[in-house]
Amino acid sequence: MGTVEDHNDPYGYPGMDIEPGKTSRVAVPPPQPFFRSLQSSLKETFFPDDPFRQFKNKPRSRKIVLGLQYFFPFLEWAPGYSLGFLKSDLLAGITVASLAIPQGISYAKLANLPPVLGLYSSFVPPLVYAMMGSSRDLAVGTVAVASLLTGSMLSSVVSPTENPKLFVHLAFTATLVAGVFEAALGLLRLGFIVDFLSHATIVGFMGGAATVVCLQQLKGILGLDHFTQATDLVSVMRSVFSQEHQSKRRPKLFWISAMAPLTSVVLGSLLVYLTHAENHGVQVIGYLKKGLNPPSFEDLAFNSPYFPVAVKTGIVTGIIAMAEGIAVGRSFAMFKNYNIDGNKEMIAFGMMNIAGSLTSCYLTTGPFSRSAVNYNAGCKTAASNIVMSIAVMITLLFLTPLFYYTPLVVLSSIIIAAMLGLIDYQGAIHMWKIDKFDFVICISAYIGVVFGSVEIGLVIAVTLSILRVLLFVARPRTNVLGHVPNSSSYRSVDQYPSAQTVPGVLILDIGAPIYFANAGYFRER
Template structure:
């Protein structure tokens, strides 16, 4: 016998014994862990057994994906991409101008940002459907964060230079995440966080458009609901009914066309063309009626010509360097989360794969290049990408077509936007933002997971009543808190027998299960680490106390065995091993036998190195809970406890 207090069931028939994996060198184990963390897709596998020339070609294709699909490009693809590119350009031009105003930047920057970055992405991006451009949330964040340090009206030149600098640091941060294979950081923005944050940001953006809809000259720089409402209603004497009527009419037109396109997907182009149609109609209306002389504000002169270089405008000196870096990192993370999520969604529809790390590198490079060519932050907006997808795009050439269309606009058509009313741009922004308020997703969260709903609403309330940054911080903090709770307070459940089977399941899920006399079966539902080892030790002790109290009240067979189902325990650290040793000591003091079922290879490896297996006996470790219960039942039938002995000597043979 391996233990003086117990007779081991060496003659119990078991199909298999749990094997102890052979020891592995620490360097090999560390290498495997790092590979699974940073290179789960094994990007180097395609280079194996390849001649040097082929490796060079594959390396170029990895960083420039267009080299992979360009040789297979056909005329049919070109026709589809031409239609898609022109269609998204009709949406990109008015949206670009609108979002630049949202960021308190010159409207022409919106067109600049729809020219150079799409060309870079077409060469480096791995998504066929993503349409690159500026987005409302990142524009709002840029305006809010930079506006805290520099007033865009009082010092427009410095503000503009800081916007370029923030874009540069956003690009550097995004590219570094891609090169260092740190894309998993973006995964900390949970679905609930994004739903709440986007809805809150969309609400704030809509509220900010009251300035354009009401025709106000001065408006608060705050983004919270209270500041916006106070600013709007404290200037009721300056409201311009002409601007309000015009804004409501165009907003109704935009919402109606979107509703029609949603009901009739074949007519998606109607909704896509609606913003540009609104700009054209609004400009004609103002030009013919001279409405700019009656309170309707217009864009004014737009500079003709392509993007001027802006590398010399980047600000790398204090005291503004800190705010530029902070703005770049925060907006860069939000842009990455949105762009990668959108790209993966459409890739799933067409059944192809996009590499998240490649996308980060592509986003980073297009923003670095953009910051040097008078562009501000760009990513893959959902609205533009959806139009690109519905228009039947085949490759990233649709981005090139869009960029060329914007280039022609910059060279020849910018004077036509002189009479474009700002209220039309506000209507375009509001119409686009309403689609980001996903109330159906919030209702779904409430039905499925109340904690996720709390995270979602916290992000929404934080953005609407505090600030965009506050809402983001609150949401991320709550999401991380939940992760910590999962780790620090893992579930342990009691398993019982499903009648007429050798299957053991959670009694909460299967209330008709039967007790196993004399045996307590517990399932640990998470890896055992320093963060949860103390809790698990105390919780297992409480399960034992509760089971013994139940047995005393019912008069059943006294508790003799505690089986721990460790199938879900993927790993264990030294604190966890210490916890297991303490649980065994607790069981020994109570005259109970600790039995393990289904421990994984990593767990067995560490339990063996720590000599815990020697102390418990390998014959008390089983592949399944059924085998462990069978062995314990055999012992209960063959041997019985002697109540006259103390607990350390309870077991005697019959």
Template sequence: MAHPVATNEDGNGEVGGITQFASEENMQRSPSTYKVGCPPRKKFIKEFVDGLMETFFPDDPLRPYKDQSRSKKFMLGLQFLFPIFDWARYYNLSKFKGDVIAGLTIASLCIPQDIGYAKLANLDPQYGLYSSFVPPLIYALMGSSRDIAIGPVAVVSLLLGSLLQNEIDPLNNKEEYLRLAFTATFFAGVTQVLLGFLRLGFLIDFLSHAAIVGFMAGAAITIALQQLKGFLGLVKFTKRTDIISVMKSVFDPFPSGWNWPTIAIGVVFLVLLLIAKHMGKKNKKLFWLPAITPLISVVLATFIVYITHADKSGVQIVKHINKGINPASFKKIYFSGQLLGKGVKIGIIAGMIALTEAVAIGRTFAAMKDYQVDGNKEMVALGTMNVVGSMTSCYVATGSFSRSAVNYMAGCRTPVSNLVMSIVVFFTLLLITPLFKYTPNAILSSIIISAVIGLIDYEAAFLIFKVDKFDFIACMGAFLGVVFASVEMGLLVAILLQVTRPRTAILGNLPGTKIYRNIEQYPDGIQVPGVLVVRVDSAIYFTNSNYVKERILRWLADEDEKHKTKHLPRIEFLIVEMSPVTDIDTSGIHALEELYKSLQKREVQLALANPGPVVMEKLHASEFMEKIGHDSVFLTVGEAVMKCAPKTTEDA
């Protein structure tokens, strides 16, 4: 079968990916003499090995290894798998100064946050600190982002705590709850490693930007509402996260259940934290102020409670944080039994959300500093650190928006800032955790409330509303699902409401040309009688294949009705313009087969225009081409129309 030759503006052609000068003979050939070719299919083993090499290595993996000694090849391999062996060669004192300052700054922010976030996950405070010790060490060795600050985050902590307590009571079955948390963390890490290893990172894109904006805002409000227990000094509080249940818990004991000394501490320090945050935002030189204020607030609040004995007046305090570094927890992970399945399910959900947050942060700061972040390496690095973390008493860790922003503004140069933070947390665990005994829960609640306010992105929501109303519906659906139901329900709504709805368009011929364009964008476009030309502007996967089929059939029914009304010939040919369809899976092929069967019943002939090489390969492999006939595939829409309705096009 002849390869198609695409001629560019300079009169050059391209065959099999090789640009050629178009000969006079080729220039004179009509498009109808060309056939849409199918590229040779790769063997599965070669395709798998190529994908595996691309995961860890550059596009041309063998080039750096040519003419190199074994030791050199080994070092190059280490540098690809562990980026620290690459950038460490160029490390200097100037970079170290920047990393130390950044590391100390994010450490002052992470210590009080970690204690509070552990409570969100219904875990003892030390587990939050554990999770900012081991995971950052692993990430510094394997991660490719210079700016991400690793540790527990509010959204994942709340999600994990919510899902875990649905299975086990964290108060009455504390040990089993802890074991399930480690199990979920282990499988969250396994999920992340597999996504990177098998190049399945596209799965995290099922949460669109709009859905993430809504989900994050809803989670921020839910987290803030959960902090009302510590902020108001409430003893009894609902385990549910929806706003109605929380408000009942807040106002049912009012005012007798509220502790006014606790409220005074919470209000004063929340105002202090918000003022510091505002000042840091207004003046970039004061970036350190909102970073250091939480730790200063903890120290002051703890000192006030200690000297006033406010704990005897009902002010709830942390009481005890285990001293010492992470104990091993490998034997506590469930690898069998009834709770294994629950741990896997929770781990997959938490791992995906954690990965989405980390990848978004990595991409953002990489763009700001103009360097590349390898997405697959990031997934493997994040997954590995969580697998190791689950064996060392950590729960799910990921990149933190607030700490990464502080890390960036503090002048971090490499992942060494994570190492510095980890060392500070190490000495905190080893030496000073007993000093947090009198820390009031109210100050931790204030720190978390001030931190999550930044997750509510009003400007992004307004822009989504202005640009795409359907996207805004997905955004609000995720937001309302989290606030009025639960975190997991909001996540489900976010996915369901933004399941891909690819754009489809009816194409018409621009008079005097062979060009076919969207008739809504080009009102002068003329539809050819008896022919319907539809363009699908997306890859066709299981998430949208049924929609594509039904949308095309609705177009066909609507156009048939219009033709009857105007006494025009009925539609006999359906041409699907497939150049924007970059890929198709088995569900997509099945949808095309069902479309073809429906068209046969209506006595409408199906034709495909310009399917890409990947699509052609899969259509051949599935034997769909044999069903519709090879003569039903054309190089261009114009050629397809000429073949399907030659008399009409000649008259035109």
């Protein structure tokens, strides 16, 4: 029995090009020394892109410059920065800031944190990313899913209303842990870990998280004073119906809150200010502290008995934020036909979160909504993040009092509008048509988030992703190939009925390498 493998075609569509009726023997390669073989394996795993090739045969001064450019990519594009680039980045940065400011406040409330922390988190981290990030289009800021995770995981041990100071300190600590974790993965070149989150699990998890986030906004939309900290569907619905009398007893000027989702933050605040709606039941943000980020190094809760929870929160949210940021960055890089280094991005994410944890910020990454606005606004370089940061700085120094009258229902509508785009039902339908197993994984992750919790959904998503990989390797797709008449091509006999097998020879297209985990499977088949 002869066997021909084609690892470039795991599904058997292109086929093989072999002259029928002929076989040939291939000499066994000479054995490799142990250390050379180990070195080759480690290089293939951790250094497939050979990052040190640019340093070969270069003088020391040039090596120093290249080393600085590796960790600070802005040194590559800054010397060639032009007035045309400035105009584009200025427009994009201001446009993104108009979205980042209300989103930052909204997502901070979602994380059960003071709203001003959302503005702080849109000031320092973007400056760090502008120097260290390799994406031209990523707009840095807080994200809804990571905010929800931070709020739900920390509130399980500390109440944000009863002990708000400790809760904030734990959030800063979790951000530091996430930053150290992300930077360590990048420096150790372990970015391939993120690839274990399959597309199916990401679609299911993000869709479930978006659904939960939208449900959480019922508190602001219905004007409820007390609301559950749990994130599952049953707890949220129980909390809503237990206060049904309160939501039905609408404030006198409820029509302002009803119109607020259709208006901007400015118009909503103006309406509340002119009508004094805050005195008639419309909930508003209230006082926001004026000034730039205060240092928070002394606020890190290393000695707190809840420090292990902060570590767990930091690792979980760090992985999710990192996966989202890298996926978004790669997507827009593909549109503009350039590449970004995943390991560099991890280092940049890590450093900006470390810096953020020391300056009163919580977890940030590259959210899709802001990055899409940045891309569509015509940004040319990461300098658009600097422009956005300057706009937020001006807001913190002079404009925070204007947000006092912003209705909470506006923030809820902003979150819902951003989240609806994360429910990729078309992607789920496509999976149903292409691969039923991927569809089951997607729906399982979704159900785990919606009916369990975000943490349960995440565990299900990661577990199913790893299971999918293991099954793909241990039980790979195998096709019997046959010769297509009047051609030199070999195709799957299941897909091409006219294909004819070669007598005495079994030609297989195997979708994975043959080794101990699947050797018995092939033998049985």
